[in-house]
Amino acid sequence: MNKSPDSLKKEFEAIVGKDNVMTAEADLHSYSYDAAVLPSQAPAVAVRPETSEAMGKVVKFCNDNGMPLTVRGAGSNLSGGTIPEKGGVVVVTGALNKILEINAEDMYAVVQPGVVTAKFAAEVAAKGLFYPPDPGSQTVSTLGGNVAENAGGLRGLKYGVTKDYVMGVDFFDVNGELIKTGSKTVKCVTGYNLAGLMVASEGTLGVFEKIILKLVPPPQAAKAMMAVFDDMIAASRAVAAIIANKIVPATLEIMDNFTIRTVENFRKAGLPVDAQALLLIEVDGHPAMVEEDAQKVEKICKEQGATSVKVAKDAAERANVWQARRDALPALARVSPTTVLEDATVPRSKIPAMMQALNEIAKEYKLQIGTFGHAGDGNLHPTILTDKRNHEEWHRVEKAIDAIFDRALALGGTLSGEHGIGLAKSKYMKLECGLGALDYSRRMKSVLDPKGILNPGKIIGF
């Protein structure tokens, strides 16, 4: 990069307009971080294109000048995916926030990448359809960010995650060329699955310009319940037994004792503070089936040792159950200055073993770890409560994180169920994928992005 800051500023202004280029130190600093607990790094410029043409030109300009480019949606990712570690340009997608089409007949929607997830879900619901992926950050996260991270949510077990709804992605390659992929048809096997390649690519392979998303009919009925256990292993066995009985709840969440007590302290919702574990379960679908499934789930939980199972009688009680789950992170976050939310995921049958491992790790490193998560899909969120200013303790936290991934991988699990790799976990990549897959990915990246401008440092390093 050998242009002066002044001429750079002018050239970007010519592309996106004066109001959409930020070069002041204070503005740049506010694009230096995301929701991950990692050191921040300010970019040289931040731009906010208002049209896709302008976004394409920005990409080309960056490539022509060899400048690193990091796309930023809401910056809510938990893996450092939007920290411009190598400086360069941050491209903010917030102004590209139009829902271009919701097609009720063919059940798909076309959106710009900056559309906020919850707004989109609400618009879709208003048309009598359903967009299931609901990450905990949905009130702020963008669909572009969701696709780039392959975000999941509470409904992952039955309805799948973002990738199950991506039918197509139009994206800019490094030359600013618009690459169209996928289709509005349910079936499409034309060429390489480039849209699939974009899912979970974390801004390292292309810049999304437009996304085609699948919609489904909403369930007619739903029933929520809370099962109380005095033994974590029994609760985990109940999870396995529900699935083994061929019931697929929409949601199946677990909370450990520490999380239960903290949530209760925070909300006073009447949670059983002596319980070692809670399962929060929702079944949905056809009303008759919901009735039957709910009864079966209740029976299974009791057989597996639940001390009580409370079925929500009405919408208010149902809301209460889910409020308790939504409160988990906020309640834990209030306990200590720094909250490290991890994302270790194991096969469902290994949940008891992973829970056990987390207990041991907390003891070994003398840390407070609260665990909750999507038990139904094996995705746990061990949450370490700490203070990053305490260097000695922070050192133990880093060791504990290493240990968590070691144990998850040893159990046949994965580094990330939904939060992505970003900067935070790139160093563990070869542990899970092996050198072969890492090398293949790096070769692919070096051809598609020869100058290495697209979100350098993320996922595969360099």
Add this chain to the structure above:
Amino acid sequence: MADIHELAGLLKELDDQLVGCMRCGMCQAVCPLFAQTGREADVARGKISLLDGLANELIRNPVGVKERLDRCLLCGTCEANCPSGVKVLDIFFKARAILTGYLGLSPAKKAIFRGLLANPRLFNQLLSFGAKFQKLFTKEVNDLLGSSCARFQAPIVGDRHFKGLAEKPFHKLVPSLDTPAGKSGLRVAFFPGCVMDKIFPNVAQSVLKVMEHHGVGVYMPPNQACCGIPALSSGDTDTFQKLVALNLDVFSKGDFDYFVTACATCTATIRKLWPRMADRFNSRGQLREISDKTMDVNQFLVDVLGIKPEKQTGGGKVVTYHDPCHLKNSFGITSQPRAILTGLPGYAFKEMTDAGTCCGCGGSFNLQHYDVSARIGGNKADNIIASGAETVATGCPACMLQITDMLSQKGARCRVRHVMELYAESLG
């Protein structure tokens, strides 16, 4: 200017509060300013991270940080919704004080705060002088709203449609009061606050009428001073502390059960910010006593006096309600004013869309960033108009000013009233 290390040292005192922000970004969903601009520096997370950067000397431009910190309505919506429980407003007020202390107060603000606000008598004189001559410079635009705009180019007024100063301010109409408790057995101190005193004396008179109706004794000493929020939000803690002291002097002579205001902003300032920010006087005990007794008038009527307005079933003129941030976010007061409004004879209460979002006034924010303020307020006006209401009620004179401007700009035929005005009228 002192050096950056010194500033960093001062900001480090905020460290414990700053680290509580986990950078989750959830405040983006609720911040009315971010909804308009989409800029990270405009939302709580961005501002907290800027302060953190300044404290850690990652940023070396305090002026730049201050400019961005000033772009905030101080509405407290982020704080009310923050999962980590970050005391965002505490941080912002303290940081403004630190940065202003470091960079100095602008000459204009110095003149206004230290020369005028801190001398209530002079302030009152000057404004009553203004009230006499304002008609020469303004012209009426909306008779129903009672709004005017500038006849000539006037830099502060700009394109605003404003409510003029009252011909006689409240303190001229009722200089002081000290009535015994009636059938309620209670006595309240009444604090009208500047905007009500000078622009909406009718609201203050309505409050007195309501108190009389319910047999509540009123203590209202002369020479009350401003609650201090304009000075505090500009970081001028000296003037703020002076104003608090002036008020303590005049109120501590009385005896009363509650300290009541009909201005949401005054209530929040006295109840929450006096104890947090005027620590110099805490030792006197009086400050705590007054601030603990402070209560919004709607809450006083419904929660303390226990008035149970009967629900009106019939039709009538449609009235809707705007939640002032300082009632909703600071105290969770939302049901009490609605209870009063649904009981009004001759009115039918109708909820508007997004009643709980900020009107965009934000005190001096409106002066400094009128464009954004007007965009936020414009949405509010659209929602009011869409509700079909012919009266919009609220509980803060500052909101009343902003909403009047916004409705007037759109040529709306809708009155802006304080809940107390409507309630007082219903008492016959």
